[in-house]
Amino acid sequence: QVQLVESGGGLVQAGSSLRLSCAASGTIFTIQAMGWYRQAPGKQRELVATITSGGSANYADSVKGRFTISRDNAKNTVYLQMNRLKPEDTAVYYCNADRVMVPLAAGWYNYWGQGTQVTVSS
Numbered sequence: 001q002v003q004l005v006e007s008g009g010g011l012v013q014a015g016s017s018l019r020l021s022c023a024a025s026g027t028i029f030t031i032q033a034m035g036w037y038r039q040a041p042g043k044q045r046e047l048v049a050t051i052t053s054g055g056s057a058n059y060a061d062s063v064k065g066r067f068t069i070s071r072d073n074a075k076n077t078v079y080l081q082m083n084r085l086k087p088e089d090t091a092v093y094y095c096n097a098d099r100v101m102v103p104l105a106a107g108w109y110n111y112w113g114q115g116t117q118v119t120v121s122s
Contacts, residue, residue: 001102002026002111006095009116017083022095022113024076032099034071034078038091038118045094049080062088085120093118
């Protein structure tokens with residue numbers, strides 16, 4: 001019933017910027033939190049940034065001051081503005097929606113997007 005689709009990844013040089021987008025589709029009443037996670041080859045998936053429906057944001061220490069997460073609640077869309085990208089930012093970035101309330105739900109649901117590749121060259 002709910003799908004998350006990421007876009008905006010690509011191949012860029014170090015120091016440049018990218019903006020990721022993730023739109024949640026389907027019949028959704030509320031999404032308490034949306035966020036971005038990333039996974040590099042050979043590494044575990046890690047949190048990048050999250051944002052609540054009220055606009056409270058949290059960031060991984062590695063991206064503070066460089067990345068900005070934002071959200072459009074009316075569109076059920078979350079964004080990640082990535083500035084001053086570094087080679088170590090290279091990963092597949094996954095969108096997440098947590099505590100999603102949908103019609104006739106038995107409880108709260110969690111959804112993941114398919115991921116979008118971000119590659120930063122030296």
